[in-house]
Amino acid sequence: MRTDLVAALDFGGTKIAGALVGADGRILLRAQRPTPAQESGETVVRQVEAVLAELAASPLWAAVTAVGIGSAGPVDASAGTVSPVNVPGWRDFPLVERVRRATGGLPVTLVGDGVAMTAAEHWQGAARGYDNALCLVVSTGVGGGLVLGGRLHTGPTGNAGHLGHISVDLDGDPCACGGRGCVERIASGPHIARRALANGWRPGPDGDTSAAAVAAAARAGDPVAVASFERAAQALAAGIAATASLVEIDIAVVGGGVAGAGEVLFAPLRRGLRTYATLSFVRGLTVVPALTGTDAGLLGAAAAATAGGAGDPVRE
Incomplete structure (x- = not known):
């Protein structure tokens, strides 16, 4: 993995977790918001943006070169969209594009949460x-x-x-x-x-x-x-x-x-x-x-972003 930092998002039906992750898998900064799962799609994405804004407020953000997202599914990595079963306001929601905009055009890699956990466990679990x-x-x-x-x-x-x-x-x-x-x-x-x-x-x-x-x-x-x-x-x-x-x-x-x-x-x-x-x-x-515990989604999203996404999920 490169020495640059990666911003990782772990999106689920209960919480939206974010982190800045180093090349060695160390989590250097965290942010989290509850998922308003039954609210509108825009309400949900504003919570995602709030997590990203908290991470971006750190001086460490200057070293971030990419963003990885592990999301509840199903996802469409080729299109950059998500349709989490437990979040009815998001159907074919363009999460990659919204995160890319919120982070000033950083490249974004999307994988499902299960794939993110798998990447984390195969990397260091x-x-x-x-x-x-x-x-x-x-x-x-x-x-x-x-x-x-x-x-x-x-x-x-x-x-x-x-x-x-x-x-x-x-x-x-x-x-x-x-x-x-x-x-x-x-x-x-x-x-x-x-x-x-x-x-x-x-x-x-x-x-x-x-x-x-x-x-x-x-x-x-x-x-x-x-x-x-x-x-x-x-x-x-x-x-x-x-x-x-x-x-x-x-x-x-x-x-x-x-x-x-x-x-x-x-x-x-x-x-x-x-x-x-x-x-x-x-x-x-x-x-x-x-073995990677509650950090599996974050670590896996970071691993996928750094690799450009094993199996070629979307990166824009």
Whole structure:
């Protein structure tokens, strides 16, 4: 990587994070705003611009040579547009052009959030040294990315590896994408919590109904909370096994907020893989937690921008 700084944006349904990232992967400055996901597209982009303005106010900004964006998907890297499922105000939204304008014409590289996390994990995380890997972001949604033959594989529009919208329950609940029984509809944080509440789990005195609270209850032995995570793990296992059968990956790396549940998620996930990944060429598949943590999106966006985007996502 070059010695110049890169401005990185990690856009999701809950927050918009920004950072200035050095060539060694060190994050030198951070900024963050909440995502007004149900507001108009212009309201959302103003929050993006506010994050960029905070970064640009630093003297470090003078060393920035490029901008990388990792965005919730789907994205169209060839067109520079984004249509995040959980942000209805953005449909084919020209995010690359708006960021380019906001940064005075700097070159901008766009990748999906799953691809960004994959770039980060392959650069300096759990997928480092593996030629064929699937990396997942399990959070407000479920995204993914692929490394095939030692290279980040983004596909023509930057969405390759987007495991979240593989259907694993043909008669399942409708998903925001228009499908039914998608991995995301079962395994994302909000749906883990929704299922637990629907089946009788109740939060503690603090009223916290997040997936993290469900995970804490599962660790304490609450059977409804345990069952909700087991169902999520089963959906993830089915999606991972299908992907492994299709492209022969060696490792699956799972990150995002839901992965913070630890063995509450990973123990049933490994059991699920023993059920679904039964073919001889996928039985040895390893599943591990991501190492780059909550910075994966930022680090991956920076890596993609510095490289000009593996798999040639858009750069203007």
